[in-house]
Amino acid sequence: MIQYLQNNYEVVLTALQQHVWLALLPVLLGFAIALPVGYLAVRFTWLYHPLVNVCGVLYSIPSLALFVFLPVLLGTKVLSPINIVVALTIYTVALLARTVADGLRSVDPLITQAATAMGYRRFGRLINVELPVALPVILAGLRVATVANISLVSVGALIGVGGLGQLFTRGFQLFYLEPILVGIILSVLLAGIADLVIVLIQRAVTPWARFQRGGAA
Amino acid sequence: MITFDDVVKVYPGGSTAVDHLTVELPTGKLTALVGPSGCGKTTSLRMINRMVNPTSGRVLIDGQDVSQQDEAKLRRGIGYVIQSAGLFPHRTVLDNVATVPVLVGKTRREARTAALELLDRVGLSPEFAKRYPAQLSGGQQQRVGVARALAADPPIMLMDEPFSAVDPVVRGQLHAEFLRLQNDLGKTIAMVTHDIDEAIKLGDKVAVFRQGGILAQFGTPQELLEKPADDFVAEFVGRDRGLRSLSFDSAASLPVQPVSSQPDLELDDAGRPVRWRSAGDLGGVFTASDSLRVVTDLAISSPVGIAVRVDEQGKADGVVRHHDLVDHLLERRR
Known part of the structure; x- marks a missing residue:
């Protein structure tokens, strides 16, 4: 396997870079879309249940079907990475919009009330109180979405774009175990590192959350 | 406002x-x-x-x-x-x-x-x-x-x-x-x-x-x-509102008997009350700024049924007996 890595250093590195890019860009895009969508579902309560249903349906679409179907819908080339980015963004939104909504709904009404009574306007209250208090829930959703995306990128290899997944397809085609092993190890490692990074960010930005349970009530 | x-x-x-x-x-x-x-x-x-x-x-x-x-x-x-x-x-x-x-x-x-x-x-x-x-x-x-x-x-x-x-x-x-x-x-x-x-x-x-x-x-x-x-x-x-309302009346207007009327009350050299000789202890004391509720409580819990008033130096300057207190409370109602 060391031999394989030495010989295919650049191929593996390119695949890894592409994998990171294809997995994380949709997380950022999806998060940016999910925030306002999730907020709207809390602000207008009648939107919440439709949102939960739509998210559920979107998330249940098989990824391969979406990868194949999107070029038809978007007019993109079949081999374009845009298909992967759009598909994974859809999954991320489906996961995170509900998480954002649930996170915001989990904020104790007493806290929201206190913020209003202190003189926060609606937007200031959202940014300074509601979102920060909902952050532990939202970041937990972000971990799930990130790890799911990292594993889903590989499926893209079946339509020609798929980061580390391409090592799988190559290995299968050549009846050659090494690239498959390298691909698996690197994707697991990548998912682990991404998860760890988010946990560290979570610790750093929500130092208070550790005291929430088990502390003096 | x-x-x-x-x-x-x-x-x-x-x-x-x-x-x-x-x-x-x-x-x-x-x-x-x-x-x-x-x-x-x-x-x-x-x-x-x-x-x-x-x-x-x-x-x-x-x-x-x-x-x-x-x-x-x-x-x-x-x-x-x-x-x-x-x-x-x-x-x-x-x-x-x-x-x-x-x-x-x-x-x-x-x-x-x-x-x-x-x-x-x-x-x-x-x-x-x-x-x-x-x-x-x-x-x-x-x-x-x-x-x-x-x-x-x-x-x-x-x-x-x-x-x-x-x-x-x-x-x-x-x-x-x-x-x-x-x-x-x-x-x-x-x-x-x-x-x-x-x-x-x-x-x-x-x-x-x-x-x-x-x-x-x-x-x-x-x-x-x-x-x-x-x-x-x-x-x-509530039921005990009569008793609780006493919290708002000062004991200042409550008439007291002179300390000398109570030979049973032992005083120290400075004139501070020490104990009732017959009972062995004193109970509590009150000052003119306390409420009638405090005095009532003292009179009830005192071993001899008498509450002792002290001045700012802690010297005994008067006593209130059960029935004097009751008379005052009845008077206050009129």
């Missing part, structure tokens, strides 16, 4: 929360709004800072109609304390207290410096400043809640069941500290409580509400106890 001028609040669905309320909460005093649940006391409180808007009628602060003012700005000028404090869990104690000063444009540094002083004022040591609310006990959280409400030095404070989430012992301490604080600060306070004892203990004025948002009586605690407006108020203030 906070004025309710013929205020009505009807919720969608038709239930009347507040029914033609007209009342004035005096400046610099604490007015307790008390009543059973669903009597409209909290709704009334929230109409002061426009968390609830009246269906008809006006709420005025120093003659200014609150409905004409910007909601957020109005609220920044009114302190607010709620049940179980409602502290922001993601902010340290210090930053919780600094909330409103930062909102009205103070720098974070200024606001934190002032917040540290306020913590001291409500009896929290500086070591709590960097902690998060979840690391505090209920009583400590409640103190932070009061400090946060005071931070921008608002002339008016609204308190919604501020002490109901803590145990009775802590509540007693918080009451005492709060009364001391209010003595210094003289804020205009509206406080909602369902606990008539708390209302009587803390309120300069008490507004008793009945079901349906009707003001049953508005007056001083003493008026409430001695002259309840109707059966509802009499029932609500």
Whole structure:
């Protein structure tokens, strides 16, 4: 396997870079879309249940079907990475919009009330109180979405774009175990590192959350 | 002064929360709004800072109609304390207290410096400043809640069941500290409580509400106890209101017998009472500034049925016997 890595250093590195890019860009895009969508579902309560249903349906679409179907819908080339980015963004939104909504709904009404009574306007209250208090829930959703995306990128290899997944397809085609092993190890490692990074960010930005349970009530 | 001028609040669905309320909460005093649940006391409180808007009628602060003012700005000028404090869990104690000063444009540094002083004022040591609310006990959280409400030095404070989430012992301490604080600060306070004892203990004025948002009586605690407006108020203030009303009468007017009439009372060289010779101990003593309730309690619990009055130096200067006390109480009723 060391031999394989030495010989295919650049191929593996390119695949890894592409994998990171294809997995994380949709997380950022999806998060940016999910925030306002999730907020709207809390602000207008009648939107919440439709949102939960739509998210559920979107998330249940098989990824391969979406990868194949999107070029038809978007007019993109079949081999374009845009298909992967759009598909994974859809999954991320489906996961995170509900998480954002649930996170915001989990904020104790007493806290929201206190913020209003202190003189926060609606937007200031959202940014300074509601979102920060909902952050532990939202970041937990972000971990799930990130790890799911990292594993889903590989499926893209079946339509020609798929980061580390391409090592799988190559290995299968050549009846050659090494690239498959390298691909698996690197994707697991990548998912682990991404998860760890988010946990560290979570610790750093929500130092208070550790005291929430088990502390003096 | 906070004025309710013929205020009505009807919720969608038709239930009347507040029914033609007209009342004035005096400046610099604490007015307790008390009543059973669903009597409209909290709704009334929230109409002061426009968390609830009246269906008809006006709420005025120093003659200014609150409905004409910007909601957020109005609220920044009114302190607010709620049940179980409602502290922001993601902010340290210090930053919780600094909330409103930062909102009205103070720098974070200024606001934190002032917040540290306020913590001291409500009896929290500086070591709590960097902690998060979840690391505090209920009583400590409640103190932070009061400090946060005071931070921008608002002339008016609204308190919604501020002490109901803590145990009775802590509540007693918080009451005492709060009364001391209010003595210094003289804020205009509206406080909602369902606990008539708390209302009587803390309120300069008490507004008793009945079901349906009707003001049953508005007056001083003493008026409430001695002259309840109707059966509802009499029932609500409770059975032992006669005894409790004695808390509001000073013992200064209580006639005493000379100490020399009691040879059984042993005095030391300085004239301070030591014990009743026949009983072996003294019981307690009172001063002219104590309430009649204290004297009554002493007379009842004294081993010989006699309460001893002392002057500022602690010298015995009079005694009160059971029957003298009863005569005085009967006289007082006329």
